[in-house]
Structures are given as structure tokens and as C-alpha cells.
Amino acid sequence: MTNFESLGIEEGLLAAISALGFTEPTPIQEKAIPVLLQGTKDFIGLAQTGTGKTAAFGLPVLQLINKDDRFPQALIVCPTRELCLQITKDLGTFRGKKSAIHVTAVYGGTSIGDQIRDLKKGTHIVVATPGRLIDLIERKAINLEKIHYVILDEADEMLNMGFKDDIEFILQNTPNRQSTWLFSATMPPEIRHVSKKYMDKPFEITIGKVNAGNANIDHQYYQTQHVNRYETLKRIVDFNPGIYGIIFTRTKADAQTVTESLIREGYDIEALHGDLTQAQRDKVMSRFREKSIQLLIATDVAARGIDVQGITHVINYELPDDTEVYTHRSGRTGRAGKSGVSVSIVTPRETYRLRQIEKLINSRFHKMDIPSGKDVCRKQFFHFIDKLLQTDISNGEYEAYLPVLREKFAEVDKEEILQRVAALEFDRFLKYYENAADLNMREDSRKDRKGTDRNERSAGRERPRAAGDGNYQRLFVNLGTRDGFYKASFLQFILDMSDLRKDVLGRIDMKEMNSWVEIESGVANKMIRALDGKNFRGRKIRMNDAESGGTRGKNRE
CATH class of the missing domain: 3.30.70.330 (RRM (RNA recognition motif) domain)
Structure with missing residues (x-):
């Protein structure tokens, strides 16, 4: 059995990760760590999010740092503030409390003056977003002359966000690096171009197939007419009462509109989009991580770098226009060995794009029937009953109220009590779904008067x-x-x-x-x-x- 010690990780780091419960390395860690510990080889690692990439590069870089030299020796570049902070936090956890290695995060949306002061105090590792790093370089507030190791994390996301020129500028300003490590979920041509231009015969590994989806994710789709997209979303959410997930929309306007509609109808949801200030964004993410809200609705750009554990569902309110973006969306669930569900709401005109995504991720989508109103009520009812039976009553002073309860319910039989509890909990659902329409597209409903299949005609318009x-x-x-x-x-x-x-x-x-x-x-x-x-x-x-x-x-x- 492979363990971290056999990979060459030193004793101090072993003690820290052992305390975290790390026992066996993941496939990306097992293949990457021995190569990166050499410190002299350029490296490309292709693996999905949630596979342990941060530890794969974080443990080697912590071990390679010379603690006695208090200047930046390693630079980690990532696309978003959230990921920047997450990597910094993970490195702090990996190194242990007694380590003398200092890690500094620099990112936009906060005071650059404070970050400059932190850098002047001396640091070993800098974790940065491209825009803020370039700002610091141009102000001559950071010296990259002695950077030995450059790590590009989520490289495909950075290029998708338009950071190609920024990445090249950063690589040009780290002329004395001993090695460059590039981690990515996909391998678009732009990344291949960067690797050929700035890397020397990189050692490349792929965990799973390139662009393949996570095997722990069940890819599902619900087909409906465009006019029924919002109602279909509500059915999916209502049919999964324990859902903890992210809903993706194409634009920030869609994100705000859908959020406002769902909030009016009593759903626990917040929006994450580009119009939010950094303070508002932090507040939303804090509430989501604490599970104070059940659902987060986000645009692709706003969701870059979100790393939240335990997400059960990703819902594509609309399919992304760039098929490779689907890989990043679905990768928010099914992490750390857990299973997850990626749901897409699809109109007939979008079926062709679904097939493109299937080829990209090398996985089939399962077609699901949109739940009926009765299905939703039944699912919610049994979820409530299970929650009722599992409620912990050991900590409260409930016995003091029992005499009053017995008196109040003396003339009410057990069945009526149960009916009243159900009515109190499900009155809204029962009324809403009492005459709910069937949102599924049936074969006979897809024919026009001439017998022509509407799906075929609409699919033809997409060609x-x-x-x-x-x-x-x-x-x-x-x-x-x-x-x-x-x-x-x-x-x-x-x-x-x-x-x-x-x-x-x-x-x-x-x-x-x-x-x-x-x-x-x-x-x-x-x-x-x-x-x-x-x-x-x-x-x-x-x-x-x-x-x-x-x-x-x-x-x-």
C-alpha cells in the first residue's frame, strides 16, 4: 500500500497531514509528488477538481522551501480570490502550527496597501490572483527574481477568464524559476501553447481521461419547453428536500431574476454574480458554507474557484455556451470520493449541445421524468416523517410540557394528530401542486398537425x-x-x-x-x-x- 512516507514526504509534514486524517494519497498525489519533490522538472497535471490537487503541489512546495531565506521562493497563481484564500488556508494546515514557513495571499477586492506591508515583512510562498499580482509587479512591490517554483492552478479557468496575456507576463517576470507546475481539469489549445512556450519537456500525467467527468457524478437531464424552465427548476428542488447545491445561470440578470422569484416563494437561496461587492460576496459565501442557505445561484464567472464540501447537486438552469465549462460546473459536486448529481434543464433545441457534452466528458446523461405534483408532495411528506422520527428530544425540558399536551390532546385521537401535523407542514405544497400540470414532453405532444416531429425541426434549426x-x-x-x-x-x-x-x-x-x-x-x-x-x-x-x-x-x- 502506498503512503505519503513512501512518496518522500518529510517527517514534519507527515505529522501534520496525519493529524488531518490523510492516510493514503489520491492518484494525482501519488503520481505528482515524487516528480515535484525533485524541484527541477516542469510538470503538467490533468485532473478534475476535488481530486486532491492542492496537496499534490502543496506538500512538495512546502518541503522544497528554504526556511532560512525570508523572500518569495514559490509563486502559486490561481483564478479567483476564493481559491486563493482556500489554497493559503490549505498550505497553512499542511505545514502544521510550528512551521516557520510563511505564506502570503494577494488578491483583488481588498487593500493593496495591507498586502504590500505583509510582503515587506518577508514571506516564502506567495499565492496570488493574476490581476493583483501584476499590479504589485508594476508597483515594484514584489520581487520575483528569486522565485524558484511557479504553480499555475486551475489553468484552464484562468485562460477562459481572459488571463492568457497576464499568465505570459507573470512567466516572463520569473526568469530564474527552476520549474513550472501546471494543473488543469482540461487541456485546451491555449494551455498547450503556454506549455510549449514556457516549459521545457514537461512531465505530464493525466488522472482519468482528458476532459472526462468525475465517475462519482450522476449526469441527469430533464427535457421541457423553454416556457416551463422555471417551473421545472422548482419541481427538481422540491423533489429533493435535502438538497444542498448550486444553480448555474448564463447571465447575472438571469441569476438575479430567478433568485428573486424563488425568494418570494419561500426558498432559502442567495445569488452570486458580478454586481456584488466583495463584502456582499463574502457574506453570501459565508452563509452558504455554514448551510444557512440551501441553494446558491451563480454565473460561471462568479463561481470560479468556489470550493465547498458536501454539495449534493449542481443544477444547470441553462447549459453553458462553452461545452468545457460544463466540466467545471459539474465538478463542484462529487468531491473527495463522495457521490453527487449534476442536473441539466434542456429544451429540444439544446439537445445537440447535450450530446456534445457527452462526448467531451465521455459519459452518458440519464433522462429523467419531471416529477408530478403528487410525486413532489409524497417525497416531501416522507422526508418530513423521517426528520420527525430522527429529531433529538434528549436535550430539552420537554417532560415539563407533557401534562399540558396530554390535556390539550385528550379528545383528539392519534390519527387526527398526525393529519393535523401533515396539514400544518404540507398545506403550501398540497395547494400549490393540487392541479399541477405535467411538464414532461410526451411523444404525441411533439407532433404538429402534419405529423412532423417538432424536436426534429427545432434540432434542425441548431445545425x-x-x-x-x-x-x-x-x-x-x-x-x-x-x-x-x-x-x-x-x-x-x-x-x-x-x-x-x-x-x-x-x-x-x-x-x-x-x-x-x-x-x-x-x-x-x-x-x-x-x-x-x-x-x-x-x-x-x-x-x-x-x-x-x-x-x-x-x-x-
């Missing part, structure tokens, strides 16, 4: 269309990948600008300098009015009908 398709109009816009967009972020940008829903869009073709967007003809002019003439980073946006001839042969401004 690439000719530019002259009568239902869609093709628009030109002078924005492309050179402007820092990838497909998902570009889609979110144009929808946020125009206040339209993604259902009106068809195919999007992105080039370096320009892009073309297919959109339903009825709302094409609304999108043009929303974007054309607006400024983006000091440059005027041009958007118009691609078939009008006005854009052909022209360079962007």
Missing part, C-alpha cells in the same frame, strides 16, 4: 444554416478573438448589451478580427441598435447585416 435562411439574419460585427473574447464570453457580451435571450441566436462564427452572428430576423434590428456605434475599449463597434454588402472587403476600424 449550421445557410446565410439566406428565411428565419435568421446574419450580422457582421467588428469584434473577434483578438479583443479577448472566446465564444462563451462573446455570446454573453452581445446578449448583455442587447438584453436578448440566447434562444434567438443561431450559429456564431468567430475570427481573429471579426465575427458573424445568426439571429432571428424579428429581433435582428434590436441587436444592431444595441451594439452598432457603441464603444468597446476605446474603439467604435460596427454591427450590420452581413448580406447588405456594407462590410465586405472592409478592415475593422
